[in-house]
Amino acid sequence: MGSKPRGRNFSDQNGMSAQVTNTNTSPVPTGTVRGKLTPDAPLAKHVWFKSGGNADWLFEPADLDDLKAFLKALEPGTPVMPLGVGSNMIIRDGGVPGVVIKLGAAFAEVNVTGETTIEAGAFAPVSMVARRAAKAGIDGLRFFIGIPGSVGGVTKMNGGCYGRETCDVLTSCDVILPGGEFVTLTNADLAFSYRHSALPEGAVVVAVRFEGFPGDPEEIKADMARISNTRKESQPIGSMTGGSTFKNPEGHSSWKLIDDAGLRGFTHGGAQVSEKHCNFLINTGTATSTDIEELGELVREKVYANSGIKLEWEIRRVGRV
Known part of the structure; x- marks a missing residue:
C-alpha cells in the first residue's frame, strides 16, 4: 500500500498546512498506473522561472483513465498539485510535498x-x-x-x-x-x-x-x-519569468506603482524587476526561488512605503520554504 505521510509541516501561500510525504515508497500500489511516476523529481525545468526544488513524486498520466486510477488509489490526505505549462508560478526551493500531476499530450x-x-x-x-x-x-x-x-x-x-x-x-x-x-x-x-x-x-x-x-x-x-x-x-518575452507578478489594485496598475517607487531594474540576488515591464520579475540566470520571492516581498514593502497601497501576489508560490 501507499506510504504514510511523515516529517515536518509546511505552510503554503494560503497558510494551509500539510505534511511531507515519505518518498521511499510509492504513493500507490505497484502496477496501479501506466503513466510515469518519478520520485524526488526536479521541477525547475517544468516552470518558466527555471528555479525551485523537487516534487516528492511527479506523476505523468498516460490518459484520462490512468489519471482516474492513480487518484483513486492514492492514499487519502496526500497533497496533490496539478502543474500546467509552469507560467505564473514560483516553486519554492524546498520542493513540493506529496504528488505533482503533470499532464501531457x-x-x-x-x-x-x-x-x-x-x-x-x-x-x-x-x-x-x-x-x-x-x-x-x-x-x-x-x-x-x-x-x-x-x-x-x-x-x-x-x-x-x-x-x-x-x-x-x-x-x-x-x-x-x-x-x-x-x-x-x-x-x-x-x-x-x-x-x-x-x-x-x-x-x-x-x-x-x-x-x-x-x-x-x-x-x-x-x-x-x-x-x-x-x-x-512591452513584456520580457523570452526571459525566465513568471508573467504578471501582482494583481492590479482597483483603480491602479501594478507596473506603474512599482515604477513610481523607483524599482525598475531593481535586483536582489539573481532576481530582477524587469526593466521592460515592472510587474514582471526575472531570473537573470542564477536566481533561486527564494531570491525571486524575497524580491517580490521587497517590492511590496517599497510600493507600500511610497504609495500606501499593498500589492497582492498574482503569481502562485507553492511548496516548502
Whole structure:
C-alpha cells in the first residue's frame, strides 16, 4: 500500500498546512498506473522561472483513465498539485510535498464542437484555443492569445487580459477530484472572482468548454496579431519569468506603482524587476526561488512605503520554504 505521510509541516501561500510525504515508497500500489511516476523529481525545468526544488513524486498520466486510477488509489490526505505549462508560478526551493500531476499530450487537444463552442484539454495552451477559434470564425476568445498559460491554469486562476477573463467565456469544465471521482463543474460552480476560482483543493482539471460568438476570421486574426506584437514590445518575452507578478489594485496598475517607487531594474540576488515591464520579475540566470520571492516581498514593502497601497501576489508560490 501507499506510504504514510511523515516529517515536518509546511505552510503554503494560503497558510494551509500539510505534511511531507515519505518518498521511499510509492504513493500507490505497484502496477496501479501506466503513466510515469518519478520520485524526488526536479521541477525547475517544468516552470518558466527555471528555479525551485523537487516534487516528492511527479506523476505523468498516460490518459484520462490512468489519471482516474492513480487518484483513486492514492492514499487519502496526500497533497496533490496539478502543474500546467509552469507560467505564473514560483516553486519554492524546498520542493513540493506529496504528488505533482503533470499532464501531457493526451490532455492537449482543442476541438470545435459547435458553431460557437470550443472544447480543450487542460494542458493545451490557451493561445492554441484562440487560434483554433479564430480559424473557425468564433469570436470572444481572442484575448487568450495574450496569456502565456494552459487551459487548466487559466481555469484555476480566472486568467485574463485586455478587459476579458476566463469566466466570460467558460461554460463548464471536467475535473478529477481527490479520490478519483470525475465531475463536471459549471461556470457558477467555480464562483469566479478576480484571478481566483473555487476549484476544489487538489482537483485536477482535465477538459474545459468555452462559448464565443460568430465573428470574421480575418478580423479576429488581425487583432490577435496586434495583441501578440504589443505583448512582444512591452513584456520580457523570452526571459525566465513568471508573467504578471501582482494583481492590479482597483483603480491602479501594478507596473506603474512599482515604477513610481523607483524599482525598475531593481535586483536582489539573481532576481530582477524587469526593466521592460515592472510587474514582471526575472531570473537573470542564477536566481533561486527564494531570491525571486524575497524580491517580490521587497517590492511590496517599497510600493507600500511610497504609495500606501499593498500589492497582492498574482503569481502562485507553492511548496516548502
